[in-house]
Amino acid sequence: MKLSFILLVVPAALCLRANAQTGTFDKINLNLNGSSSLMTLETKGKARIGGLLEIKPDGDESGGNCYVRFIPTSKISNNPKKFNMVFDCYENVDINNSAMVMFGMDNDQMPIPQKWLPGSNSAILLSTKNGSGQTKDIKIFAVDNIQVNNLIPALTVKANSQNIGIGTTDPMGYKLAVAGKILSEEVRVKLQANWPDFVFAKDYQLPSLADVAAYVNKNGHLEGVPSAEEFGKQGIELGKMNTILLQKIEEMTLYLIDMKQQQDKLSAENKSLKERLEVLECSNGK
Numbered sequence: 001m002k003l004s005f006i007l008l009v010v011p012a013a014l015c016l017r018a019n020a021q022t023g024t025f026d027k028i029n030l031n032l033n034g035s036s037s038l039m040t041l042e043t044k045g046k047a048r049i050g051g052l053l054e055i056k057p058d059g060d061e062s063g064g065n066c067y068v069r070f071i072p073t074s075k076i077s078n079n080p081k082k083f084n085m086v087f088d089c090y091e092n093v094d095i096n097n098s099a100m101v102m103f104g105m106d107n108d109q110m111p112i113p114q115k116w117l118p119g120s121n122s123a124i125l126l127s128t129k130n131g132s133g134q135t136k137d138i139k140i141f142a143v144d145n146i147q148v149n150n151l152i153p154a155l156t157v158k159a160n161s162q163n164i165g166i167g168t169t170d171p172m173g174y175k176l177a178v179a180g181k182i183l184s185e186e187v188r189v190k191l192q193a194n195w196p197d198f199v200f201a202k203d204y205q206l207p208s209l210a211d212v213a214a215y216v217n218k219n220g221h222l223e224g225v226p227s228a229e230e231f232g233k234q235g236i237e238l239g240k241m242n243t244i245l246l247q248k249i250e251e252m253t254l255y256l257i258d259m260k261q262q263q264d265k266l267s268a269e270n271k272s273l274k275e276r277l278e279v280l281e282c283s284n285g286k
Helices: 196-200 209-219 228-234 238-285
Strands: 003-019 024-043 053-055 067-070 084-090 099-106 122-129 138-140 155-157 164-166 176-178
Touching: 196 238
Parallel strands: 164 176
Antiparallel strands: 003 024, 053 067, 067 084, 084 099, 099 122, 138 155, 155 164
16 A cells, blocks of 8 residues: 655755664654745555644744644643644644634543533534634535635634524524525424414404405505515514414404304394294285
């Protein structure tokens, strides 16, 4: 088996210290300056790093653009969060004042980061900060052509608020915003507000149909229902709209019940009048 590691670096000095018994390298030093070139490290067997691998600009401990570390063990002395980390990357070489992104595994209960993570046995993708650094949004892209201008991430997790945008980078304050259509087998909306069964309370003042007709003639929509203009500007809240529609359905039910009672009363009166008419006709016939 042949494993290759390719790094784009700026070489000036390369120091290799080999172990003659095992054929492995004990130490690799890369001092980076000069013009950019491509360096390839190859091994025809297993490649193993038994400790901390750091990639950073040389001679610049206070600035720079990136600081990358591969940490294959949780027993690193400068790992206060006790993550079983695999990879972390810092915005600046000054990692104590830098944005940080980390990929790794959490296999232990961690008392400090419980405010960030759900618990043990988790895969971790974490964006946070150290010192005066600034936490960055997490963005995931899936594109055929990375050169396309104005790429929109497939998914964005906003820093600190943890709001999520799918197809949009601005969830506009909502926990989840989707720019596009959604297909779902079930959507459950749980409201804190009262369900509109108050319509069936005995003290509920049901508007008269005359008042309903007057409101519709004046405004072009039912009272309490958003107008077409409001819907176009603000959209609708599913929970709130279902509450409104149910209230109108319950009011319509009460109207139908009242109309049925009036119909039954008219039918009874009509039957009584018909019977009296038949009696009168019989009397006149005699």
